[in-house]
Amino acid sequence: MTKENLIEKLMNEPQPLPRKVPDYMRQKGGIWYWTGAMIMIAFFYEVMTGVILFFYYQPSNAYISTENTLHIPYGTVIMTTHLYGAYIMIALVYIHLLRNLFVGSYKKPRQVQWLTGIVLMILTVAISYFGYSMTGDVLSADATDVGRGIANGFPVIGSYLSTIFLGNGSDISLFSRLEGWHIILAGSILILFAVHFFLAEYNTIMPSAKETGFKVPAIDKEEPSYKAWYPYNLLYMVQIAFFTIALIFIIPSLLTILPNVPALFSPLPQVAASSPLASSVPPYPPWFLLFVYKELDFQVSTSLGPFWAVVLFTGLPLAYLFAVPYFEKKDTLKITKRNIVVSTGVVGLIYLFGLSAWGALDPGIPVSNITGLLFFIIPLAVVIPLIYYLANRIELGKSSLGENAWKVYAILPILGFISILTGISVYSVIVYPTFYNYTAMIILLVILGLTSLATFALVYGVNFKTPTKKLTDKGHLVFGSIYAFLAIAIIAIISVMSPTQITSQGLYGVGMALLFTLAGAFVKLYRSHAFKE
Amino acid sequence: MSVPTRDEIKDKDRRNFMKLLGVMIIGAGVAGTLRSVVQNIIPPIEGGASSFPILTLYLPNGNPVSTDDLIVNNPQTVTFNFPLENEPNFLLRLGDSNNKDVEINPTEVRIPANNTKYKVPGGVGPYKSVVAASAICQHLGCIPPEIHFNPPSSSSFPGKIHCDCHGSTYDPYSGFGVVTGPTQAPLPSVVLSYDEKSDSYSATLLVGPTIYGHSSDLTGGSNITPSGKTTVTTTQ
Incomplete structure (x- = not known):
């Protein structure tokens, strides 16, 4: 019998859509099965706000039309949440990727799903780059300059690529193209997302390790006890959606109200590129590209040129991610038996965090080959033996990690990152013993201590679980009434605020975030009341 | 049941x-x-005026601009906003290479973009040498200091307004017409009026193409307050 290929299988055995899922995916800790759903919600939020922003964006007048949007009723709310919705979407993409890397869901039968996921990540970063550059402010000018430098370095067709993506040099051509690519990429993400989603339905959501006994292929077999999609899963999705949107609202709205937000995190456009004040703004790329930015400062990058440096420093990790499902084919999902993938994942995270922080603190300062090499070698030399040692202990039953294993692996990169920061801070205290540096060092040492303690507690199997009390029937009604009272009060307060003042728009955004939080909390309450979930 | x-x-x-x-x-x-x-x-109702305001030019110290306050062939850029807050204009007192005032005659200026012509009134003031025009380049909207006036004594583009962004050049001596591209339209001229009694200047009207980046000269910005006056600024 010949083996059917994926397309034949998809076409000839249509799958039920949407699939029913087991109850534990909607209970405490079940959120890890829905990181993809959260990305989808953020993406749809981006599409909706993006379409509204197109009413006012003029490529011929990019900077002024962007600035004017802030003074159109609720324009600040829509524009800042569009920016931060993208930031949150990218953060969620990274989280989704790492979660799936560590639990091993790239394995059979989900290889193609994993590949589409990596492509979706590249598209998401690309669309964010184009969107970020559309404002026409000084940061956008810096970003397009760096982009031109990288594109021009492409052998033979570099100058064509540069003009295809970033225009022929005039402003109108640049901003029309940024706008065009921004939409084209949104469409591409939508199409590829549909494929990714359909594959997820086809392969089923990967069940918990308890169900599969760590055996590949991990497929969820539908059982009669599974509850109907409507209303159980739908309401759960609505709950996640409300909380995700609340998160998208709260961060930029608070940053809009706060004074002196650094350029890297400011939700508002910076000064125009032609303004005399432009030189006072540090030339930052968006935070999710800070690591590329620092890589370009390395001595080896300077001699290679920007294009080959990007190929080396981002192409290699991407090629590795594409290859993961094809070289790591053991039929076990145990995290302790996948040391190569796990340790490279942890080291990669340390590089990512470390380079980003470095780029933010020391933008544009060249790094010698030796320093660069040390930066790459030290985490590698520390983490790989550590992971092997940990895995070995767990396997021999000397550590009762069990359920907590993935938490340990998740906390390790954070620990590494904080160690790097603390190291830098101790060094700066030795070189410049100022009050500010001492304060920073003490705070970082405390954080390092706490994180080490948490890691230690996880490794030696301390249980953090606290008993939860069930609400009574009347308790539900009381809490529901309190939520409703708060919601009515908030909508009453924010409805009288000026829709064009930037700070009052920030407050409106905070109010909306609270409303969405209340809505999410209410759906949770309702599920507990009606379904006892 | x-x-x-x-x-x-x-x-x-x-x-x-x-x-x-x-x-x-x-x-x-x-x-x-x-x-x-x-x-x-x-859609917001764009801020703006229904008709051109008449704005008298004032110095930052609160006195009206007099002829002596204007330097012939000033290498520094002197601008004032008119008719709206975000529409800067050059204020020039033109002279020859010996810095003697030159009388600017009324002229007809051609718009290369659509090959039409419009009339520009001549200079005002005691020597008929003071002229004004939009300081927003008609090519892609660059503003001073990128676009600036080169005095007749300078080595490059003497006596012309040149934009460093993409090289557009305009001739202030003949109604701010186009000398070299890439611009396809002259700078819109401000019609100035001069009051001999008080030795003061007022901006009254714009002629020529629409100011770059605006759907009309009177929309897309906010009115200048307090009404009736606009303040000149001097930059390097």
Whole structure:
């Protein structure tokens, strides 16, 4: 019998859509099965706000039309949440990727799903780059300059690529193209997302390790006890959606109200590129590209040129991610038996965090080959033996990690990152013993201590679980009434605020975030009341 | 069919009450969202004036600009906003290479973009040498210091207004017409009036193409306050 290929299988055995899922995916800790759903919600939020922003964006007048949007009723709310919705979407993409890397869901039968996921990540970063550059402010000018430098370095067709993506040099051509690519990429993400989603339905959501006994292929077999999609899963999705949107609202709205937000995190456009004040703004790329930015400062990058440096420093990790499902084919999902993938994942995270922080603190300062090499070698030399040692202990039953294993692996990169920061801070205290540096060092040492303690507690199997009390029937009604009272009060307060003042728009955004939080909390309450979930 | 028990009726009432609360909370969120979206997509009435205001030019120290305050062939850039806050204009007192005032005659200026012509009044002031025009380049909207006046004594583009962004050049001595591209339109001229008694200058009207980046000269910005005066600024 010949083996059917994926397309034949998809076409000839249509799958039920949407699939029913087991109850534990909607209970405490079940959120890890829905990181993809959260990305989808953020993406749809981006599409909706993006379409509204197109009413006012003029490529011929990019900077002024962007600035004017802030003074159109609720324009600040829509524009800042569009920016931060993208930031949150990218953060969620990274989280989704790492979660799936560590639990091993790239394995059979989900290889193609994993590949589409990596492509979706590249598209998401690309669309964010184009969107970020559309404002026409000084940061956008810096970003397009760096982009031109990288594109021009492409052998033979570099100058064509540069003009295809970033225009022929005039402003109108640049901003029309940024706008065009921004939409084209949104469409591409939508199409590829549909494929990714359909594959997820086809392969089923990967069940918990308890169900599969760590055996590949991990497929969820539908059982009669599974509850109907409507209303159980739908309401759960609505709950996640409300909380995700609340998160998208709260961060930029608070940053809009706060004074002196650094350029890297400011939700508002910076000064125009032609303004005399432009030189006072540090030339930052968006935070999710800070690591590329620092890589370009390395001595080896300077001699290679920007294009080959990007190929080396981002192409290699991407090629590795594409290859993961094809070289790591053991039929076990145990995290302790996948040391190569796990340790490279942890080291990669340390590089990512470390380079980003470095780029933010020391933008544009060249790094010698030796320093660069040390930066790459030290985490590698520390983490790989550590992971092997940990895995070995767990396997021999000397550590009762069990359920907590993935938490340990998740906390390790954070620990590494904080160690790097603390190291830098101790060094700066030795070189410049100022009050500010001492304060920073003490705070970082405390954080390092706490994180080490948490890691230690996880490794030696301390249980953090606290008993939860069930609400009574009347308790539900009381809490529901309190939520409703708060919601009515908030909508009453924010409805009288000026829709064009930037700070009052920030407050409106905070109010909306609270409303969405209340809505999410209410759906949770309702599920507990009606379904006892 | 069985008769529902008291407990079942109570349960149903409680469930309905919860649903009502849900409608209120989620309704508040939806109302807040809809309100902001609808109010946002209503096109704003652009700030602006219904007709050209007459604005007298003032120095930053509060005195009206007199002829002696203007330097012939000033290498520094002197601008004032007119008719709206975000529409800067050059204020030039033109002279020859010996810095003697030159009388600027009324002229006809051609717009290369559509090959039409319009009339530009000549210079004003005691020597008929003071002229003004939009300081926003008609090519892609660069503003001073990128676009600037080169005095007749300078080595490159003497006596011309040159934009460093893409090289557009305009001739202030003949109605700010186009000398070299890439621009396809002259700078819109400000019609100035001069009051001999008080030795003061006022901006009254714009002639020529529309100011770059605006749908009309009187929209797309806010009015200058207080009304009746505009202040000149001097930059390097």
